[in-house]
Amino acid sequence: MGIKQWGCIAALLVASTSAGAYSDELRPYLDLGAQYTGADDLRQSDDGIGGFFGVGMPLLRNFAIEGTLSGSNFGANGANGIKWTEYTAEAAGLLTYPIGNGWIPYLTVGVGVANNKPDGGDRESDALASFGAGTFYLWDRWGVRADARYRRINADVSDLEEPVYRLGLLYMLTPKPVAAAEPEKDSDGDGVPDSRDKCPDTPKGAKVDADGCEFPPEVGAPAEVVDTLGIVYFDFDRSEIKGGERAKLDKAAEVAMAKKGAAVVLKLDGHTDYVGTDEYNVGLGERRGAAVKQYLISKGVPAEEIIITSYGESRPAADNATAEGRSLNRRVELFLVEK
Structure with a gap:
């Protein structure tokens, strides 16, 4: 040949x-x-x-x-x-x-x-x-x-x-590729899969918590700000308070306790970066606010004098296009407001 x-x-x-x-x-x-x-x-x-x-x-x-x-x-x-x-x-x-x-x-x-x-x-x-x-x-x-x-x-x-x-x-030399799992069914389209959705008939477009249940866009009514007590930051998709942020909350608790009896309450505004659905991020902001509230209660602040507002991703403090900006958006802001 x-x-x-x-x-x-x-x-x-x-x-x-x-x-x-x-x-x-x-x-x-x-x-x-x-x-x-x-x-x-x-x-x-x-x-x-x-x-x-x-x-x-x-x-x-x-x-x-x-x-x-x-x-x-x-x-x-x-x-x-x-x-x-x-x-x-x-x-x-x-x-x-x-x-x-x-x-x-x-x-x-x-x-x-x-x-x-x-x-x-x-x-x-x-x-x-x-x-x-x-x-x-x-x-x-x-x-x-x-x-x-x-x-x-x-x-x-x-x-x-x-x-x-x-x-x-x-x-x-490499393992067999694993087929991507099909997404879980979400019948009401609220961003929470049916397997975890405790409120499966949520109206379309409603803001929901992590269990798929609707809650008001804001928990707590707007009020005049009396004092600003600082900002606590969180890791991505987490609501646990980091050790380095606790000193800020200790100081905020001292100020709130000193105002005990005055016509003010402590308002916690929860925020997230833009990763995730609107519904999920509102729930995440709520959970971050709840974690801060529990910490303040452990420091003696009465539960009835703390209110929570979750804005999700709607009020960024920095540019979400950068990692640094997103880290600044994962936060809870603390205010003393009029009752």
């Missing part, structure tokens, strides 16, 4: 990668296995027995490439036979056709170098070309493969034309 024929085979293989379905099962892999070579009569030897090691990488759609190193020993065929040792390095393209249930048949075309040494002779390196077919069978991270290929070695004296059969074990 001449250079033109090999070129046509390679061209057909590359062109055919535009057909077929993309294989999401074949992933980067290592393989190791046994190799049997039917010796050309020119060797005057028995068939070759050896092994191979390779690494492969899927590329565009259903096309992959792999590199393989192999070695074989050819025993002498009779009293006048010749022993050979052979090492090869080969790069190949694979056209895969996944058919489901772990099976991935393929066609392959490769080129490389064969290094042969006859017993008592000099070692010789020659170009080789091959084509063949085989199949993978894959589990999650492990698999097996079997293939048969025809190869031609362009030796100095005369070309060697031989069949090569391989059986190997594969290890996938």
Whole structure:
């Protein structure tokens, strides 16, 4: 088979990668296995027995490439036979056709170098070309493969034309992709899935808490601000009070206790960044306000003198487009207001 024929085979293989379905099962892999070579009569030897090691990488759609190193020993065929040792390095393209249930048949075309040494002779390196077919069978991270290929070695004296059969074990370097879970059903569209929704018939557009139950847009009525007692900041999607913020609340509790009996109450305004739905963020602002309220109660501030307002993401203090801005928006502001 001449250079033109090999070129046509390679061209057909590359062109055919535009057909077929993309294989999401074949992933980067290592393989190791046994190799049997039917010796050309020119060797005057028995068939070759050896092994191979390779690494492969899927590329565009259903096309992959792999590199393989192999070695074989050819025993002498009779009293006048010749022993050979052979090492090869080969790069190949694979056209895969996944058919489901772990099976991935393929066609392959490769080129490389064969290094042969006859017993008592000099070692010789020659170009080789091959084509063949085989199949993978894959589990999650492990698999097996079997293939048969025809190869031609362009030796100095005369070309060697031989069949090569391989059986190997594969290890996938990455796990099988997990299909994305379908989103939970949300019948009333309030942002809380049915499995957690305690109020499944909330009117469309209503603001709800974490349980999917409607609450007024603001808890507590607007009132004249008497004093500003500071701001407490929170981690992303959290309502727990951080240790570094407690000193602010201790000071706020002291001021509120000093005003005990006056016509004022402590108003807590909960805020969030813009990540999440409006409904969820109103609930998150409410939970942050509730956490601050419980802390202040533990410091002696009467519960009836604390009110909470949740604005969710509607009143940002900084630009939500930056991480720093979003961190400044995750907050509870404390005010003393008139009753």
